Amino acid sequence: MTQGSGDLVQIKNVDKVFKRGSEEIHVLGGLDLTIPDGEFLALMGPSGSGKSTLLNLIGGLDRPSQGSVEVGGENIDQLSDRRLAAWRARHVGLVFQFYNLMPVLTAQKNVELPLLLTHLSRAERKKRAAIALDIVGLSHRNHHFPRTLSGGEQQRVGIARAIVTDPTLLLCDEPTGDLDRKSGDEILDLLQALNREQGKTIVMVTHDIHAAARASRTLYLNKGRLSTELEE
Amino acid sequence: MKYLYLVWSNLKRAKMRTSLTLLSIIVAFMLFGYLGAIKQAFNQGIDVAGLDRLIVRHKVSLIQLLPASYESQMEQIEGVDDAVHQTWFGGVYQKPSNFFAQLPVEPEEYLEMFPELLLTDEEKEAWFNTRTGAIAGRKTADRFGWKVGDRIPINATIWPRKGGERTWEFDLVGIYDGAEKGTDTTQFLFRFDYFDEARQNGQGLVGWYTVRIKDPERAAEVAAAIDSRFANSSSETKAEPEGAFLQGFANQVGDIGFIMMSIIAAVFFTILLVAGNTMAYAVRERTNELAVLKAIGFTDRGVMGLVLGESLVLAGLGGAVGLLLAWLLVSLGDPSNGSLPVFYIPARDFIIGTVLIAAVALVAGILPAMQAQRLRIADALRR
Incomplete structure (x- = not known):
């Protein structure tokens, strides 16, 4: 991923419309957003405001109804499904609220999942997964299945899976939403460290002001529009 | 091969369901092999009859x-x-x-x-x-x-x-x-x-x-x-x-081939329903996980391949074990205590068995696999 002007993400005049039967639901309308490389951005807003939709558009999980989404100089809304999948595998790490780990795989194997899409050997995949687990402080739990891990530990595995391919962009959808305060703080510490020490650009959707305070910038989304201030 | 672990792990998810499905496939293929030997016995000599x-x-x-x-x-x-x-x-x-x-x-x-x-x-x-x-x-x-x-x-x-x-x-x-x-x-x-x-x-x-x-x-x-x-x-x-x-x-004792084919067709139709049901459940209960796989970079075809792979492993394992058991049973001797002139599973039936394994895997897995292929990430993650 190439970063030209120092802006990693450039969203221009994006609309997103969902259809429910004959009804059209306008979730985002004429939205513009620029995210500099290396930023830790928090996205806040009420439920249904379009935060997750915006995150999905940035991560290439969904396509805009109109407008363009450029990430690292690539117009990802123009890519075919196959190329978009390959782009996600290379450049994006995803962290989910409910961790979304495969219950049938150990922590180590969960972290290795994105590496299956690479040409790395089995030994190399294992080695990289071990390093990722080490970064999140879970190398001692690598053979544990998700059901035997606490929520905080599962989220750490989720983060390890997100960073194992060394992506530039980390997209976190309420990463502390299912955790207690202490575990949530540990996850936020980890995300901050990844941003500061490894230069990861992070976009985090959250409802939690306390979590948003860890970000370098917070934007509020309401009725499909972004602002720097929380609108009542 | 690197995906085999993933396929196998998914099959182990519901051990009881997978075991029962596997067992039914084993029984079907065992029956297929054994009935094939009986059919061969009744048609004894026809295959090797002299053309002259x-x-x-x-x-x-x-x-x-x-x-x-x-x-x-x-x-x-x-x-x-x-x-x-x-x-x-x-x-x-x-x-x-x-x-x-x-x-x-x-x-x-x-x-x-x-x-x-x-x-x-x-x-x-x-x-x-x-x-x-x-x-x-x-x-x-x-x-x-x-x-x-x-x-x-x-x-x-x-x-x-x-x-x-x-x-x-x-x-x-x-x-x-x-x-x-x-x-x-x-x-x-x-x-x-x-x-x-x-x-x-x-x-x-x-x-x-x-x-x-x-x-x-x-x-x-x-x-x-x-x-x-x-x-x-x-x-x-x-x-x-x-x-x-x-x-x-x-x-003179009836169209043995037709009788055998009728039994086998009924058995395999049932097996298709059982295996198809297993695969449909397997996909439906982990819609979210399949969406995550797509989110982290698996292509639509890749996810489809994983589901078909599960179907193939299930049918392949069941079919192979079933045919092996049939071969072992047939090797023990014919059910009439030796009065059937010939009693063996002809090589042709092993080939047909292999084709049947692929057919069962494809038919049972294709609809769930297409469902997985069509899954839209954003929609599935919202569920």
Whole structure:
């Protein structure tokens, strides 16, 4: 991923419309957003405001109804499904609220999942997964299945899976939403460290002001529009 | 191969469900293999029937006898190379359930006509020189523990000896093997001259003829010439290719092939429903996980491949184990305790079995796989 002007993400005049039967639901309308490389951005807003939709558009999980989404100089809304999948595998790490780990795989194997899409050997995949687990402080739990891990530990595995391919962009959808305060703080510490020490650009959707305070910038989304201030 | 772990782990997710599905597939393929062996037994000889051989029997039925003099007359018909006769003896060895075919034949001519019966030169010589000599197929000899030199008493049910004596005694001078896997090695063959002279009645009559023709492509023409030669005689004939004769013989107990296919089709239809249901559940209950796979970079086709892979592993494992068990069961012997002339799973059925495995995997997995392929990440993650 190439970063030209120092802006990693450039969203221009994006609309997103969902259809429910004959009804059209306008979730985002004429939205513009620029995210500099290396930023830790928090996205806040009420439920249904379009935060997750915006995150999905940035991560290439969904396509805009109109407008363009450029990430690292690539117009990802123009890519075919196959190329978009390959782009996600290379450049994006995803962290989910409910961790979304495969219950049938150990922590180590969960972290290795994105590496299956690479040409790395089995030994190399294992080695990289071990390093990722080490970064999140879970190398001692690598053979544990998700059901035997606490929520905080599962989220750490989720983060390890997100960073194992060394992506530039980390997209976190309420990463502390299912955790207690202490575990949530540990996850936020980890995300901050990844941003500061490894230069990861992070976009985090959250409802939690306390979590948003860890970000370098917070934007509020309401009725499909972004602002720097929380609108009542 | 790197995805196999993922496929296998997913199959282990619901162990009970996977085990039961696997078990049903195993049973289906075991049944397929075992019934295939039974079908082969009923069609015994058809696959290895000589293309250059005709069977000539009485036009009315197989149990009506023909004159022994027909042999030389048939050999004079154009296109006929050689003719040998056989007669159904229908005796009982020790008890009626010990069934095997016993036929009085002309030894030299018979062995010449059926080169697939393998004897050593010493055994042949002994048979040609021993009036009460008999040879047995390996399967029957093994079944009863016979060895060369044994005296085999057989009680006649059709052909008593002169004076009414029903016990015939034969000296076992040879044990023949089959040149091919499908060769019948259950027969017990003894000399016609001894039989004809010693039997109480029916002298000069034989059961049916096997006729070797010079050109297999003229089989129908030669068969017609034979029937025409004996038309309007007291013993009219019906000549047909050996394969057709054996098929007709097998069909006397019903169309075995059709019966087997009906059973197998019903079983496999049920298996498709079971396996399809398992795969549909497997996909439906982890919609979210499949969406995550797509989110982290798996392509639509990749996810489709994983689901089809699960279906293939399930059907492949079940099918392979089922066929292996069928092979083991068949190797233990036929269910009639050795009276089926041949009992084995033909190689053709293993090939069909492999095709069936692929078909079951594809049919059971294709709809869930397409469902997984079409899954939209954003929608699935919201569920």
